Amino acid sequence: MNRELHSFPGGLQIPPHKELSNSKTSLITPLPERIILPLQQHIGSPAVPIVKTGEKVLKGQVIARASGYVSVPIHASTSGRIIDIGNYTVPDSLGLKAPCIVIEPDGDDAWFEIKPTRDYLSIDPKALQEVIREAGIVGLGGAGFPAHVKLNEGMENIVDTLIINGVECEPYISCDDRLIREKPGYIVNGARMIRHAVQAKHCVIALEEDMPEAYAALKELIDDDIELVQLPVKYPQGGERQLIKALTGKEVPSGGLPIHIGIVMHNVGTAAAAYRAVTRGEPLISRYITVSGEVKDPRNLQVLLGTPVKHCADQCGYEVKEGQAIILGGPMMGMYVNNMLMPVIKTTNCVLVTSTFNQQPEMPCIRCGQCAEVCPAELLPQQLYWYARAKNHDRLREYHLFDCIECGCCSYVCPSNIQLVQYYRKAKRQIMQDEQTMSGANRARQHFISRNDRLAREAQEQNEEMLAESETDETDKQSFIQAAVERTRAKRAQMKKPEKQQDHDE
Numbered sequence: 001m002n003r004e005l006h007s008f009p010g011g012l013q014i015p016p017h018k019e020l021s022n023s024k025t026s027l028i029t030p031l032p033e034r035i036i037l038p039l040q041q042h043i044g045s046p047a048v049p050i051v052k053t054g055e056k057v058l059k060g061q062v063i064a065r066a067s068g069y070v071s072v073p074i075h076a077s078t079s080g081r082i083i084d085i086g087n088y089t090v091p092d093s094l095g096l097k098a099p100c101i102v103i104e105p106d107g108d109d110a111w112f113e114i115k116p117t118r119d120y121l122s123i124d125p126k127a128l129q130e131v132i133r134e135a136g137i138v139g140l141g142g143a144g145f146p147a148h149v150k151l152n153e154g155m156e157n158i159v160d161t162l163i164i165n166g167v168e169c170e171p172y173i174s175c176d177d178r179l180i181r182e183k184p185g186y187i188v189n190g191a192r193m194i195r196h197a198v199q200a201k202h203c204v205i206a207l208e209e210d211m212p213e214a215y216a217a218l219k220e221l222i223d224d225d226i227e228l229v230q231l232p233v234k235y236p237q238g239g240e241r242q243l244i245k246a247l248t249g250k251e252v253p254s255g256g257l258p259i260h261i262g263i264v265m266h267n268v269g270t271a272a273a274a275y276r277a278v279t280r281g282e283p284l285i286s287r288y289i290t291v292s293g294e295v296k297d298p299r300n301l302q303v304l305l306g307t308p309v310k311h312c313a314d315q316c317g318y319e320v321k322e323g324q325a326i327i328l329g330g331p332m333m334g335m336y337v338n339n340m341l342m343p344v345i346k347t348t349n350c351v352l353v354t355s356t357f358n359q360q361p362e363m364p365c366i367r368c369g370q371c372a373e374v375c376p377a378e379l380l381p382q383q384l385y386w387y388a389r390a391k392n393h394d395r396l397r398e399y400h401l402f403d404c405i406e407c408g409c410c411s412y413v414c415p416s417n418i419q420l421v422q423y424y425r426k427a428k429r430q431i432m433q434d435e436q437t438m439s440g441a442n443r444a445r446q447h448f449i450s451r452n453d454r455l456a457r458e459a460q461e462q463n464e465e466m467l468a469e470s471e472t473d474e475t476d477k478q479s480f481i482q483a484a485v486e487r488t489r490a491k492r493a494q495m496k497k498p499e500k501q502q503d504h505d506e
């Protein structure tokens, strides 16, 4: 039976430009001179290095351990020598540096000992979750959320539907399309494995209609246990909430999670990486990325994590030109970066070289309302814009700023050329910083109160001790006086005795 499809509000039909890169077989990127592995490649706490400079490491070896529940380890993506642990430029729109482990490859690409588990169905779901965590698997669709946390949510709740998201709706990006075409078995078996891990009743793999080859490749391998669905092309259908709405008609409540309505979603790349980790024992050390836009040979690459972005672009005929911009990600949601020194990390899906980026000056808002019409989250983007400019954080919360998925539809249609999404990103950052400061202030206040309580308690204990001591002193004093009185009395009594008796006594 065909699934009844729904739609989500707003959204856009935008030129896909996927044909630039999706028809060529992916290229295995040669080893770079340096591998730079940031300790923070995921949402959550950064990993903690467990290697030292000068140490030799093997491919797949853990070089930084997870530092909490929402954290994953980092593995060496090739064999070589650790030449530095320090701050390097990482994928960040502000060009920030962050702690990284740098490996000089030895060229052997020699593997660390790996432990494959062929029959994943025989593994207890909890143990499976642990294997996936130890393999450093995070959401490869761009979010970078540790996969084991989502699997655990699934185990603690009843999961009606597992959705494997192959809807790659941003223009230019075709790495999921290529991955599905080239490794359909990983996706199908990865879907089955995750279904086992979360004990889902149903499993759906979702694609858009502009991926016919990927659809055919999956169709060949799928039995009745998995539903394969094609959706009409619409941006941003790959967004978690939008895809859930399109497939099920259900809405994830504001501030809620898909699991609250019985759904768990993973990207196709995550499913493939999890399957590979369990059945081949290979941790997450590489991924597919698209290099597209104004390069001679746009295509998809299989890249070792830590490979510099420039090295990837060079494989596709990149040449430096005046007025060029580099975007990590797609043109709608990606980040503009000002150099190509940073490495490919777990969440990097595309390197886009363009000179057609928005250089028009912003004009005043004319209140046309077009931004609200296209907003898939049914927000009021122009109101958010005013409140973001006014730094009115209370109003921004009231208008559900944090439901904004930063899809960029509003900026795309704005006739005044206002880069609305940039205002929202900045406002979100400010609010989160304020919250951190606030919680820091709360912690300081709590510390102050506790300290005062402790001092008061200590003072009271000291008083009690002193009182006890003084009472003891008083008792001693009374005893001393009593003894003296006794002695005096005895002496007097002795003085009153008759001499005879006195002699006798002597």
Ligand code: SF4
Binding pocket: 364, 365, 366, 367, 368, 369, 370, 371, 372, 381, 382, 385, 410, 413, 414, 415, 416, 417, 418, 420
């Ligand atoms: S689309 Fe631009 S000009 Fe129109 S209301 Fe929104 S912010 Fe204002």
Ligand code: SF4
Binding pocket: 371, 374, 375, 376, 377, 378, 379, 380, 381, 403, 404, 405, 406, 407, 408, 409, 410, 411, 420, 421, 424
């Ligand atoms: S960026 Fe945010 S406000 Fe703008 S259309 Fe997308 S979800 Fe709506």
